[in-house]
Amino acid sequence: MMMAMPNSIPKFENLDQENKHLREELTQLKEDKAKVIEKERWISIGRLAAGIAHEINNPLGFVQNNLFALDLYIQNFSQLIQNYHLLLESIAHIPEVKAALTKLKEIEKSLKIAENMVEINNAFTQCHDGLKRIENIVKTIRNFSQNESVSEEETEPYNINICVENAIILTKTEHRYHTDFITDYGDIPLIECNPGKLTQVFLNILINACHAIREFHSPDQQRGMIMIKTKAVRNQIICEITDNGPGIPEEIQNHIFDPFFTTKGAIGTGLGLSICTDIISKHKGEITLTSKLNQGTSFIITLPQ
Ligand SMILES: Nc1ncnc2c1ncn2[C@@H]1O[C@H](COP(=O)(O)OP(=O)(O)OP(=O)(O)O)[C@@H](O)[C@H]1O
Ligand SMILES: [Mg+2]
Incomplete structure (x- = not known):
């Protein structure tokens, strides 16, 4: 059977x-x-x-x-x-x-x-x-x-050069002794955005750059440098934030935007860049990076006009 x-x-x-x-x-x-x-x-x-x-x-x-x-x-x-x-x-x-x-x-x-x-x-x-x-x-x-x-959904026409400048002012108070900030603001149009949230993005990226520079450059060595450039290209606004820190090893470049990924041990939550990605994607933009070991890192933020 x-x-x-x-x-x-x-x-x-x-x-x-x-x-x-x-x-x-x-x-x-x-x-x-x-x-x-x-x-x-x-x-x-x-x-x-x-x-x-x-x-x-x-x-x-x-x-x-x-x-x-x-x-x-x-x-x-x-x-x-x-x-x-x-x-x-x-x-x-x-x-x-x-x-x-x-x-x-x-x-x-x-x-x-x-x-x-x-x-x-x-x-x-x-x-x-x-x-x-x-x-x-x-x-x-x-x-x-x-x-x-202010709620994340609230937006207004705003010039992101002001967000960048505000983020620099907030970062500079703590880091100006180690780092020079060089700006090159392009003539960019207003875009519909949440200025506070975008300031938070620039602030996170600038603070990361300052941390990287601080670890890399000893006090008696050359000073760190962060270059911030904004420009309007066709129907996009581009902001590049470049530091001369240690760079990001290729094997972790794919992970740095993941929530909780940090190389800073207990002092980092590893949420900074994942929050930036969130905010930028809500603005229908994107963040990319290029980095060379021992030379530095560039974060490139692209936002639609
Ligand atoms: N400019 C940079 N140069 C070198 N490494 C960087 C740079 N920016 C980010 N990183 C790397 O990316 C990781 C993730 O960054 P993220 O901002 O998400 O978290 P965190 O800075 O470690 O923690 P938190 O933002 O909570 O303080 C960092 O730990 C660091 O290893
Ligand atoms: Mg961070």
């Missing part, structure tokens, strides 16, 4: 399929969870930064106002002293005045008043410049943190 074949084999096949399916879903869930945590992290960083920026903004305001006032008062004094000089010169034929004038000129010389005036002007120019830079950093941080809470 023939035994009927158990019909459990197809069930095992189903189980295998289901197992595979569940494993894929679990991986996807892990990735989604990590991305939500990373997004929350950016939002918290944004809030913290916005708080600090707000605190800096108040004293910055009165320091700037006082500096402008001091600058003006010193110019007034300087103008008054010049008028005293002219007056004294005009009555220098009176012997007592002539003697007093000679004495005054000696004092002015010994106190180096003329040189001091030049230095005061230089100091004011540098202070105004320094405060302007702080003001820009504060503005950038505030813009960035406001954008962090």
Whole structure:
């Protein structure tokens, strides 16, 4: 008598399929969870930064106002002293005045008043410049943190040169001692985009470049260099970010965009570039790279106009 074949084999096949399916879903869930945590992290960083920026903004305001006032008062004094000089010169034929004038000129010389005036002007120019830079950093941080809470779907016509510049300002505060930033901004049209998200992309790529440079160049060696170039080509906008770091070995170039891939051990989450890919693909663009060992890496971001 023939035994009927158990019909459990197809069930095992189903189980295998289901197992595979569940494993894929679990991986996807892990990735989604990590991305939500990373997004929350950016939002918290944004809030913290916005708080600090707000605190800096108040004293910055009165320091700037006082500096402008001091600058003006010193110019007034300087103008008054010049008028005293002219007056004294005009009555220098009176012997007592002539003697007093000679004495005054000696004092002015010994106190180096003329040189001091030049230095005061230089100091004011540098202070105004320094405060302007702080003001820009504060503005950038505030813009960035406001954008962090904006939904990803919200877009507006924007010039991505501004996103790049904002990302550079945010990166420079920490890394300018090791790295020079060279920019070549093309004349590019506005594109419909989410400026905060694109700033986050440029920020991630710039920070990666700074990390790579920092590991590669010792402090007494030549400084690191990051070149950022934007241009409009046909119906695309291209942004190239090139560093002179160690380059990326060919065998890992295919993995660096994978979630959790990092060569930075515990300090890296390995999510930076995968988030960049996400954001850029939502903008219907792409990120590619070219890299040469011991020479550096270029990330090329292409966005449709
Ligand atoms: N400019 C670069 N030069 C050399 N290696 C780079 C560069 N940019 C990225 N990488 C490599 O790509 C890996 C993945 O980068 P990614 O930004 O995704 O994560 P991470 O920087 O390691 O971690 P996190 O962004 O969370 O701090 C890095 O660990 C590094 O090995
Ligand atoms: Mg990174």
